[in-house]
Amino acid sequence: MRIILLLMTLLLLTAPALAAAPPSWTISGTVTNHTGSPRPAADQEVKLTAYVNGAEADWKTVKTSARGEFTFPVPPDPQRTYALQVKYKGGEYDSPSIAFKAGETSKRLTMRVFEPTSDPKVLRVNVHHIIAEAGAGMVQVAELLVFANTSDRTYIGGTPRADGKRETLRITLPAGAGNVQYMDGLMECCVFVTDTGLVDTMDVEPGMREISYAYTLPSGRGSLALTRRLDYPAERVEVFGSAAFALTVPALERQDDVKTDQGTYARFSSAGLAAGTDVRLALSGLPVPRSGTRRIAIAAFAGIVAAALAYPLLRRRRSGAPIVTGQAREDLIAAVAALDDRFEAGEIPEPEYRERRERYMAKLRRMAAA
Numbered sequence: 001m002r003i004i005l006l007l008m009t010l011l012l013l014t015a016p017a018l019a020a021a022p023p024s025w026t027i028s029g030t031v032t033n034h035t036g037s038p039r040p041a042a043d044q045e046v047k048l049t050a051y052v053n054g055a056e057a058d059w060k061t062v063k064t065s066a067r068g069e070f071t072f073p074v075p076p077d078p079q080r081t082y083a084l085q086v087k088y089k090g091g092e093y094d095s096p097s098i099a100f101k102a103g104e105t106s107k108r109l110t111m112r113v114f115e116p117t118s119d120p121k122v123l124r125v126n127v128h129h130i131i132a133e134a135g136a137g138m139v140q141v142a143e144l145l146v147f148a149n150t151s152d153r154t155y156i157g158g159t160p161r162a163d164g165k166r167e168t169l170r171i172t173l174p175a176g177a178g179n180v181q182y183m184d185g186l187m188e189c190c191v192f193v194t195d196t197g198l199v200d201t202m203d204v205e206p207g208m209r210e211i212s213y214a215y216t217l218p219s220g221r222g223s224l225a226l227t228r229r230l231d232y233p234a235e236r237v238e239v240f241g242s243a244a245f246a247l248t249v250p251a252l253e254r255q256d257d258v259k260t261d262q263g264t265y266a267r268f269s270s271a272g273l274a275a276g277t278d279v280r281l282a283l284s285g286l287p288v289p290r291s292g293t294r295r296i297a298i299a300a301f302a303g304i305v306a307a308a309l310a311y312p313l314l315r316r317r318r319s320g321a322p323i324v325t326g327q328a329r330e331d332l333i334a335a336v337a338a339l340d341d342r343f344e345a346g347e348i349p350e351p352e353y354r355e356r357r358e359r360y361m362a363k364l365r366r367m368a369a370a
Contacts (some may be wrong), residue, residue: 001207003153013317015148019257023076023239024073024074024075024076025073025074025075025076025100025104025105025106025107026071026073026074026105026107026248027048027071027072027074027084027098027106027107027108027109028069028070028071028072028080028106028107028108028109029069029070029084029108029109029110030067030068030069030070030110030111031046031068031070031086031110031111031112031113031217032062032068032110032111032112032113033042033113033114033115034113034114034152034206035089035114035152035153036117036152039063039068040064040066040067040069041066041068041086041088041113042064042065042066042067042068043064043089044062044063044067044068044086044088044113045061045062045063046061046062046063046064046070046084046085046086046111047059047061047084047086048060048072048082048083048084048289049082049083049084049085049349049351050081050082050315051078051081051082051083051349051352052080053079054347054348054349054352055349057080060072064279075211075259076105078099078100078101078102080100081286081352082097082098082099083095083096083097083098083349083351083352083355084098084109084111085351086113088114089115089116089156090116090154090166090203090281091113091114091154091156091203091205092203093111093112093113093117093205094351094354094355095109096355097112097352097355099352099354101218111114113154114152114153114154114205114206115152115153115154116153116155116156117151117153117154117155117156117157118153118155118156118157118158118321119156120155120158120359122149122150122153122155122316123147123148123150123155123204123232124147124148124232124233124234124235124240125145125146125147125148125151125232125233125234125235126146126148126208126231126234126235126236127144127145127146127234127235127236127237127238128143128144128145128146128230128234128236128237128238129142129143129144129238129239129240130142130143130165130228130237130238130239130240130279130281131143131239131240131241131265132239132240132241132242132247132281132283133242133244134242134244134245134283134286134287135219135287136153136287137219138216138217138218138219139216139217139219139224139226139283139286140214140215140216141169141174141177141182141214141215141216141217141226142212142213142214143212143213143214143228144184144210144211144212144232145210145211145212146208146209146210146233147169147208147209147210147211148203148207148208149204149205149206149207149209150206151206151259152153152206153206154203154204154205154206155168155170155204156168156203156204156206157201157203161201165190165201165324166201166203167199167200167201167259168200168201168202168203168204168212169199169200169202169204170194170197170198170199170200170231171197171198171199171213171231172196172197172228172229172231173196173198173228174217174226174227174228175188175216175226176217176225177197177215177216177217178215178216178217178218179214179215179216180193180198180213180215181214181215182213182215182216183211183213183214184211184212184262185209185210185211185212186198186200186211186212186213187202187350187353188343189350189355190202190343193248198213211268215319219283219286222284222285222286222287223283223284223285223286224281224282224283224286225280225281225282225283226280226281226283227278227279227280227281228275228278228279228280228281229276229277229278229279230274230275230276230277230278230279231275232275233273233274233275234272234273235271235272236269236270236271237252237269237270237271237273237279237316238268238269239252239267239269239279239281240258240264240265240266240267240268241265241281241283242263242264242265243257243263243264243265243266243286244263244285244286244287245283245284245286245287246264246283246284246285247266247268247281247282247283248281248282249268249279249282249286250270250282250332251270251273251278251279251359252269252270253268253270254266254267254268255261255267255268255269268368277288282301284307304336323367336357339353339356339357340357
């Protein structure tokens with residue numbers, strides 16, 4: 001009898017501890033479909049991935065309720081960061097990186113999804129910049145395109161490839177282009193080289209999407225003629241060329257030169273160009289090759305592109321303000337390069353890489369526009 005009473009006493013003493021659930025924080029929100037009138041997206045799988053020190057630690061999924069709501073309990077650990085993802089009818093929708101600040105115990109987000117479309121006519125280019133720089137025995141070219149998906153549907157591409165991915169953006173490069181470097185908006189995992197250029201497989205949500213990349217073309221005897229065929233209708237095409245050589249672009253109108261801290265650039269522009277239009281550039285007076293300078297020139301030019309040179313060139317023609325330069329911008333360029341190296345080495349998960357790279361690039365664009 002005494003043993004039974006003792007056991008009952010122990011159970012009563014430990015019952016509160018057994019019943020008390022461990023404390024937890026929460027990440028919750030709603031998934032809404034924004035094709036047409038916004039409405040809840042019911043019965044959709046939401047994936048939450050946890051990261052510790054930049055490495056994926058674990059993940060779990062839940063289904064949304066009839067009202068599109070979801071909730072994840074998470075450990076009360078401020079060292080952890082998180083990312084949400086929803087896959088909906090061929091489109092992938094990722095949240096920004098989620099981190100708990102001091103005093104926070106809950107986070108609430110809205111994940112927007114859209115119905116899909118495979119009609120490429122929803123895409124057009126708002127502005128297309130082509131920037132040419134003289135190198136040693138070559139010409140370095142950077143391109144920036146601001147795409148617009150004018151519909152309320154996510155463009156997911158057409159027929160799937162053998163690997164299941166769909167081609168979304170197709171970029172035709174001039175014949176002989178090499179040393180291609182992906183900059184803003186393009187990722188090694190999702191871009192494929194073709195006989196005529198590049199193909200991207202990331203879906204294009206409604207609104208704007210910016211991409212940029214750089215490549216080189218060999219130049220012989222101090223001159224080069226290149227043709228860039230437009231893949232999409234473009235509201236405006238702008239071509240810039242360094243004052244280190246002579247540049248003519250017959251299809252575009254000559255504008256006033258643009259002065260930057262990188263030097264003076266000739267500018268040509270035209271509006272309302274159709275897909276399939278050939279933009280021809282003729283360059284003359286190019287420098288003679290010198291041994292050992294090619295690799296350095298390519299790397300330097302990549303830094304210029306990473307600093308979003310095209311943005312200030314576009315905006316300065318309206319404001320006339322000088323371009324911001326300095327150590328802060330150089331540090332950001334170095335940070336982008338280091339981040340790219342870590343991602344390629346598999347040290348950073350893709351959602352975190354994309355979010356951090358876009359944050360760096362946004363800072364660079366703000367510096368350039370200041």
